Amino acid sequence: MKRLAAISAAMMLSACTPLMIQQAGAPPMGFQGPRLERDVFVSFDGTRLGLSRWEAQGEPKAVVVALHGMNDYANAFHLAAPYWAQNGVTTYAFDQRGFGRSPNRGIWGGDDLMVEDLRAITAVVRNQHPGVPVIVAGESMGGAVAIEAFASDRPPAADRLILMAPAVWGWSNQPLPYKTMLWLAARFTAGKVYEPPRWLTRRVKPTDNRDELIAMGRDPLMVWGARSDTLYGLVAMMERAWGAAGGIKVPTLYIYGANDEIIPEEPSFEAAAKLKATDRSAYYAKGWHLMTRDHQGPVVWADLLSFIRDPQAPLPSGAPTIPGSPTLPNALIEAEGRVKAQVGL
Template sequence: MRRLAAISAAMMLSACTPLMVQQAGAPPMGFQGPRLENDVFVSFDGARLGLTRWDAEGEPRAVVVALHGMNDYANAFHLAAPYWAKNGVTTYAFDQRGFGRSPNRGIWGGDELMVEDLRTITAVVHNQHPGVPLIVAGESMGGAVAIEAFASDRPPAGDRLILMSPAVWGWSNQPLPYKTMLWLAARFTAGKVYEPPRWLTNRVQPTDNHEELRAMGRDPLMVWGARSDTLFGLVAMMERAWQAAGAVKVPVLYIYGANDEIIPKEPAFEAAARLKPTDRSAYYAKGWHLMTRDHQGPVVWEDLLSFIRDPQAPLPSGAPTIPGSPTQPNAAVEAEGSRKVQAGL
């Protein structure tokens, strides 16, 4: 009993130990305000975050602000964005705090700071492209950030939102052993970096595009592994996104792949079920987690381009809606979509 009491006391004390989360900095002397430079997005507090842009051929008919996933960076959109550029869409992708070229790599940026960065860049991009539709596209963790932002009382200056397998695997859906171990690790070994074991990386794949996986593995800007307090922060973010999916204040297109091994079907379907009836969704039989980088990526690029141009336009693939979602069907090409699904598209 004494040993149990000592362990309980230690756990209660450790619960008071703050997890490491980045804080907004003080703007430097002579700060000129948020802006876009050549390969840098200067945010509201003067933080210089990595930026990649793909300019439309000719005057842009739409602009996309793109948010990458966990341990990734702006290069996540290096396949889709050039296709969109050829079709009149300019894409701005930035490295969120703690990732890629941005400062404090490996330290969790925190929901509040990451959401504020999104609000800031959409305001800057909106000012640079007045009158041009602005679409936010979030992949995985980026989707969770975007959900929180657009469900808040201060949504970003975006006209619509694309969610690509958003990270919605929060506390409500995590197995009890997982969340118990993570809770303990985040408090007793907060700074320890955990890398996925080789047996797991061989079994769980984010995409069927192995050439892309090899390129990611060689890329020094990718982050491999994560601190336990970063993982704790991510799961908390995913929980909030899972709960808030139906509160987004702009039209949504939510896409998910049947072969996704990163975000399980149950939380993904539950989040999609919360969408507004006027929202859209698409379910790809050959889709994995990194859907714009899968072998069937061009199919997804074209569907997303259709939504970027017109939120009510039929999706060229005819992909069915996500099971259980209340979203409107892609009626104009429903029959063709059923044929393609049967064929294993």
């Protein structure tokens, strides 16, 4: 058995990636570059991706570019974004390639295209809102895309980054039987769509908000199940994100819930431990995976709003930092804020 496991591991490391991956399109004649339309983000290659927006009344004080997770779409932010809009923050969320209203649903978009889409929309938003802070917020898979982008040599034109339970459960942390089966499935049944068994969906919850789970289950724009080569691509992306977390080039807030049943604690703590000492983190005892949609979602919305407004401001919840992360404890930030207030700074 040990010999078989070693051979399987060697095969995974040496083989080429077997994915069906979307390719950049050919921009149409007269293409004038990326732009935002009413419910569409036209990306760098002319591909039309679904767009949702929640606009602040009057001129926004900050703008968020939001990235959803695996099999989700821009509606992932339908609870947090209206709250931010009420507080002077405009949010643009787009359906990443292969998800929601975007073309080629179910076909893996690939790291390069997804990262380039993020660069493109961030540049458009920056130009549309000159002088206003731009913050990227990535949830789960969206967090993995954001990590890769901001750790690259061409980070998006944003001022700071929010990572919400980013997908960092890559090859380094996957159990050997899992990754062996995925390696085999991606090569021999690449186009087969695997849906989670009912017993698993009953036991593993992304949030404690039952009403939200029911609404997601009834939403025709959600994707349920995934091709085996898409799952392979996701795990490879998670591995790259896990390894690149220490290279993020903007101030970052990394949040994680103690009850997360989707992205395990170990790789999440390891990724958070790679952050810079000047970054921030928050660990929610009542948090699950989809933290802005949990029952305690309003607590998270307010904390994220605080960071959106000022990356050095105390988090209203007073949530502790993620265990093992090198980030400045929130209690010290609160104490510093009180001292500054007392001396009139």
